[in-house]
Amino acid sequence: MNSPSFNIAAVERDTGLSKDVLRMWERRYGFPVPNRDGNGERSYPPEQVERLRLIKRLMDAGHRPGKLIATPAEELSALAPRRSAPNTVIRDAGASGELDELLALIKQHDGSAYLQAMQQLLARQGLQQFIQDTVAPLTRHVGEAWEAGSLEVFEEHLFTELTKRLLRQAISTLPGGKRKPRIVLTSVPDEPHVLGLLMAEALLALEGAECIPLGTQMPLLEIGRAAEAHRADIVALSFSAAFPQRRIPGLLQQLSVLLPATSELWAGGGGVTRVAKMAGVVLLPTLDDAVSAIAGWRATHP
Amino acid sequence: MNSPSFNIAAVERDTGLSKDVLRMWERRYGFPVPNRDGNGERSYPPEQVERLRLIKRLMDAGHRPGKLIATPAEELSALAPRRSAPNTVIRDAGASGELDELLALIKQHDGSAYLQAMQQLLARQGLQQFIQDTVAPLTRHVGEAWEAGSLEVFEEHLFTELTKRLLRQAISTLPGGKRKPRIVLTSVPDEPHVLGLLMAEALLALEGAECIPLGTQMPLLEIGRAAEAHRADIVALSFSAAFPQRRIPGLLQQLSVLLPATSELWAGGGGVTRVAKMAGVVLLPTLDDAVSAIAGWRATHP
DNA sequence: TCGAAAATTTGTCCTAGACAAACTGGATGT
């Protein structure tokens, strides 16, 4: 019943900060300063874990750890988002007021009302417009709300889970595309976000492409094998805006070596907007790009 | 085009063996012995990564690393599964031949044939029987095939992805349960397996319970908050058979402190079969247990 | 043959040092 405390592994789990980073911060910045248990091992009180979670969130929003840790407690929580991209939204569902309403349903934890509202929108707009004008902006909106701290983790999970269901359901009603190209869809390890992948799948399936969804977090070696086994024309990867940009070129590079020569490599999602062009990889920052890329592929593969 | 090599982080990603373990094995057993790059950092050739993946698989099947590493290369691959539990299957879809046929479709990478076969079974058996007699045994079957090495990772992903879709689709056709109890469904960090959760959700929803699916891998603190926000009567966690058993009691212990007093904690799935009973936690090793637990809950909560 | 005690195996934690990649801020050139 006494206040629980966390060992370093538990803190890593709950904050997403690696053990190495936790020790390094302690050494460099003097925070966090955990207690020590009988074996001299770190034991973090809940307040420090809470502060670490807040810091991590702000870091994901573009702040730097050195500054954040130096900042005294209170006005940490007041810090505004600071993403470099001013987020030039391309199409938005009319007023973004509509998005706010949907988000409000999530914040009220009213899953069924959210589902109902979304299903209504889907019926009204049709799948393609629904994805491009509602789901995609809403996902961005949720990402921003999360970075601004106005959304709890479990609220984001609820949003993701319900939206996944909507999209999967919509996809399953499409006629199983049997036309070329054949596309393997997945993401790399450490990229668990699945909504981008599902949106892409829905749009590609609408174009009649044959989609092979493999879920998220495939080891690179396995992606190569899957491409071979499925004789994929295209391997499409999704990188969310939260994925560390600097790791992307290396991953794509490594992967392009592992793929069979007959498979193209496409990389899409908010994560690739500012990735430099590279040989052997097609970059598709927006969903529109994906749709037109299909047309392009068909034009060059009679 | 030259043979790619892996730094220690990439090996951790692809094998699931932590950096600490990789360095420790090198020190203790003399394997793996990576090359060193210009900065003196480890650089693993693909063969060693491959061997490590094999060793990890056999460890998950119950073997011990010391023995495995000592074993010369060739007959490693011949090693049989060695799970302690002889896997007393309770109900099986008639002959397990049916399962083999379904599995064969996956191995042929024929997703649409698999979906069709499963949909047919669902229509014939009804949802409850379908889950208990087909999906659950099939999932075990896949787990065993994976441990025996007869299934590639990407094949398992395909199976999981397609089966997820089937279950979600089936769930969405059920009338949204609005009766008590209200159940939050999720899993702890490091437990990414979602099929058990979906099977449980389907069965619980069939009983008319109100299910709130939050997806997998919720930090413990967030689970507590979600329970509170949703005023959950029950928090249901799923542990797959692959989850390290020894970590479960600690997690449940910690979580039971974090939950509001009005929420019960249920833990189910193949992972809890051999976990000792503990105060404040209801253990549900099988799906049948979950169904009867609902009846029990309703009997005690008028 | 069973159960307890001893020995072993194994993972995780610890400290402390090094360095490269990424970012910052300022100076310079167009």
Next chain:
DNA sequence: ACATCCAGTTTGTCTAGGACAAATTTTCGA
């Protein structure tokens, strides 16, 4: 005003080897 380059700082990840507790196997005695 804007792009580009350079130096300085910040930051994460890697390295080494030591320690120990928890889990498992083996040994020994009843």
